[in-house]
Amino acid sequence: MVRALAFDVFGTVVDWRSSIVAELEAFGESLGLHRDWPDFADRWRAGYAPAMDRVRRGELRWTRIDDLHRAILVELLDTAGIRATESEIDELNRAWHRLDPWPDSVAGLTRLKSRYLVTTLSNGNLSLLTNMAKRAGLPWDCVISAELFRHYKPDPEAYLGCADLLDIPPAELMLVAAHPSDLRAARAAGLGTAYVARPLEFGPGHVPHDVSDDHFDITATDFVDLADQLGA
Structure with a gap:
């Protein structure tokens, strides 16, 4: 669960x-x-x-x-x-x-927060993530950075350290990411995985990731779709 x-x-x-x-x-x-x-x-x-x-x-x-x-x-x-x-x-x-959120991010996170603990797990440093959340209105329950572990993703210490800080088994933590390599590393560390497509991350004309062979636990079009699939 x-x-x-x-x-x-x-x-x-x-x-x-x-x-x-x-x-x-x-x-x-x-x-x-x-x-x-x-x-x-x-x-x-x-x-x-x-x-x-x-x-x-x-x-x-x-x-x-x-x-x-x-x-x-x-x-x-x-x-x-x-x-x-x-x-x-x-x-x-x-x-x-000062990065702006995707249009669905705040609404989707707000829904997901009603049922799950939601946190960052980013290579961004703690002050960066906190300032970004404050400006963009991102409703995190907490902000967790790779800085806390002195290990950048995809080192397993980042994923396992996040689960440890939250005092839950890795299997009860799901990484949500738009990057298959991040999700593969999280899965190898024992976490659940949810892929969210962000086809415009690198601008118009960028070829989207093909995750058809990755078999992540969830594949979603955006955070609202993710909330639907997770029953939030």
């Missing part, structure tokens, strides 16, 4: 790409710059997994996502020949704290 739902956040709960593109456009306008900001956003996000992998392999000491994001941003700005002050870079980097 599932008692708690743990949600991946970037891409699953919030539309990071549209939010970051809008922030970059405002940044460019403030400096009188014209760039391919959607491509810049994609490259910023593309640096996320390799940076985390360096931490996971021990090549970098434990580093928060905020700091990894900033290092990637500084490199991208340098490569693009864009000069900005430290305060301008800091403010732009905090765009990840």
